[in-house]
Amino acid sequence: MIDSIQRRDKLSPNLLEVSNLSVNFETIDRTVEVLKDVSVTVGKEEVVGVVGESGSGKSTLAQVIVGVLDIPPARIMGGRILLEGKEILPHPENKVNFRGKGINMIFQEPLTSLNPVYSVHDQMEEAVNIGHPKLEKKEKEAIIRKSLAEVMIRDVEGVLNVYPHQLSGGMRQRVSIAMVLVQKPNLLILDEPTTGLDLIVQRKIISLIMNLKKEVLSSILLITHDLAVAANMCDRIYVMYAGRVVESGKMRDVLHDPKHPYTTMLKNSEPEGYANGAPLKVSSGAPPDLRHLPPGCAFNPRCPMAMDICRSKVPELKKLADNREVACWLYE
Numbered sequence: 476m477i478d479s480i481q482r483r484d485k486l487s488p489n490l491l492e493v494s495n496l497s498v499n500f501e502t503i504d505r506t507v508e509v510l511k512d513v514s515v516t517v518g519k520e521e522v523v524g525v526v527g528e529s530g531s532g533k534s535t536l537a538q539v540i541v542g543v544l545d546i547p548p549a550r551i552m553g554g555r556i557l558l559e560g561k562e563i564l565p566h567p568e569n570k571v572n573f574r575g576k577g578i579n580m581i582f583q584e585p586l587t588s589l590n591p592v593y594s595v596h597d598q599m600e601e602a603v604n605i606g607h608p609k610l611e612k613k614e615k616e617a618i619i620r621k622s623l624a625e626v627m628i629r630d631v632e633g634v635l636n637v638y639p640h641q642l643s644g645g646m647r648q649r650v651s652i653a654m655v656l657v658q659k660p661n662l663l664i665l666d667e668p669t670t671g672l673d674l675i676v677q678r679k680i681i682s683l684i685m686n687l688k689k690e691v692l693s694s695i696l697l698i699t700h701d702l703a704v705a706a707n708m709c710d711r712i713y714v715m716y717a718g719r720v721v722e723s724g725k726m727r728d729v730l731h732d733p734k735h736p737y738t739t740m741l742k743n744s745e746p747e748g749y750a751n752g753a754p755l756k757v758s759s760g761a762p763p764d765l766r767h768l769p770p771g772c773a774f775n776p777r778c779p780m781a782m783d784i785c786r787s788k789v790p791e792l793k794k795l796a797d798n799r800e801v802a803c804w805l806y807e
């Protein structure tokens with residue numbers, strides 16, 4: 476039994492492995508450490524969440540993985556990224572855009588991924604050429620229409636003929652989801668895919684992504700400040716604070732028994748559990764300013780459990796039972 480599990484693990488490594496990634500932003504007058512020693516994995520067909528308040532480094536992490544981070548001002552200080560066992564960071568050319576080559580990303584603001592000067596049809600056509608390069612034109616046209624219908628767009632022909640700015644926010648997000656899905660990514664990164672949309676549209680888009688995931692079987696890395704969204708979608712979760720992973724584990728375990736005081740604070744700040752889709756509000760203190768972090772554990776000014784050691788030494792991420800990890804002096 477153990478043998479067969481080990482064999483299976485060898486045959487199917489993680490789809491994505493980010494190890495010890497550190498990134499700085501460097502400007503003329505200061506250097507800010509935005510990611511510090513971040514390690515994240517995504518298994519095949521797994522939905523993994525990265526949750527944290529604004530400014531915790533989530534989008535920077537996504538941008539490094541996809542290869543769209545601007546270097547400079549950003550600088551990769553260390554770390555390694557493997558996609559399907561192949562090294563994509565460090566890369567000899569330092570920066571390579573992997574969008575459309577196995578990884579793709581749906582951004583918070585769909586206009587980031589849609590080109591304002593091309594009609595929806597022309598952009599969908601380009602996307603289909605990536606995912607289905609060998610098909611005849613007629614078959615490609617059929618796929619374009621099918622995928623727009625799958626994201627619940629009723630007037631497909633009408634939408635095909637317009638430009639992105641002529642669509643509502645919710646419709647733009649649907650088009651950008653359809654566009655990414657026809658490219659058949661192995662790894663789909665969603666960076667705050669529903670932020671700024673109203674609650675009903677948010678719910679529709681989440682259930683849409685989850686249904687489509689069943690069909691295309693991609694792995695998903697979901698980046699969100701919204702614990703409710705993560706709770707609905709994810710198998711596993713990483714909680715980030717001030718550029719570091721402070722807790723990780725199975726979504727269910729972390730929600731039911733958070734180990735890190737910051738995770739507990741996130742959980743308690745959800746007014747009616749996780750089902751209401753309300754944005755994450757953290758009651759105690761302001762999110763950390765990466766330019767002025769306190770010594771020791773970055774969370775110590777807000778932490779009700781803080782001890783002397785927390786104000787002088789940074790806690791390392793430590794493995795606990797059940798594949799959980801936590802970086803907190805309470806567990807040393």
Ligand SMILES: Nc1ncnc2c1ncn2[C@@H]1O[C@H](COP(=O)(O)OP(=O)(O)O)[C@@H](O)[C@H]1O
Nearest residue numbers: 500509528529530531532533534535536548765
């Ligand atoms: N282009 C940039 N130049 C300088 N600093 C940046 C830049 N982009 C992001 N940062 C810094 O990185 C921090 C983390 O940003 P980001 O990754 O966008 O966090 P999140 O997505 O969690 O809100 C920001 O608070 C900011 O200090």
Ligand code: SF4
Nearest residue numbers: 772775778785803804
């Ligand atoms: S290390 Fe200390 S300050 Fe940081 S979360 Fe744990 S108890 Fe709180």
Ligand SMILES: [Mg+2]
Nearest residue numbers: 533534535667
């Ligand atoms: Mg962000």
